[in-house]
Amino acid sequence: MIKLYIKTALLLIMPMLLSGCITGYTVYQATHEVTLYRHEDIKSVEKVVQTQDAKLIALFYGKMAGSSKAGPFMVTIPLNGPGPWVPTHDIVTVPRNAITEGWCLPEETSLLPIPVVFPVILPGYESSFNVRDKFPGLKDRERTLYVVWCEKHDLNAELVYVVNGGNPSKTYYCLATKYEKRAHKYPLLLLLPFTVAGDIVTLPIQAFAWLINPDRH
DSSP states (O other): OOHHHHHHHHHHHHHHTTTTTHHHHHHHHSSOEEEEEEOOEEEEEEEEEETTTTTEEEEEEOOOTOSSSSSEEEEEEETTTTTOOOEEEEEEEEEEGGGEEEEOOOOOOOOOEEOOOEEEESTOOOOGGGGGGOOOOTTTSSEEEEEEEEEOSSSSOOEEEOOOSSSSSEEEEEOOOEEEEEOOGGGGGGGHHHHHHHHHHHHHHHHHHHHHOOOOH
């Protein structure tokens, strides 16, 4: 009789367990196509120059979006305007095809070196455009490039190009996020017996967390 009560109790709480933190996450990962958001991870700045035809070329070392290994990559930005690029909220989005692997500078000898401020890390989810006063440009320098990102990394790296002098300007660039689709992972459903067991063990903790902050569950 006791075994029957136990089995009945398990059947009654099974729907709750299947929507538990561990099991619910596993079922979702197994049965849904997931979009992953990949950003650049800039470790250092090798060089930034401006070409005769008004292009800004930044040589970085780090991980390109979606890459597991660090290496050299470069960003090329036309300074004469966004052209086909789409400005979003006064920030120009640098398309993925402007971010390329390796370093390859033009052979011209009149490349103008641009001083760089790196890194500038903004608190929380802050964007460079919302804190424009933080980018005055280096003193006694006509041009300055700031390499910026926020602590939460919800956006890709941003570049702020400051020109002082007779016609001062600030241009805000954000490297486009790389989107990757991950297909269903149905074999994960084989883990359900273990995830249900995990939810049973952690059920009191999950219930307490839900009572404290129900909006997150």
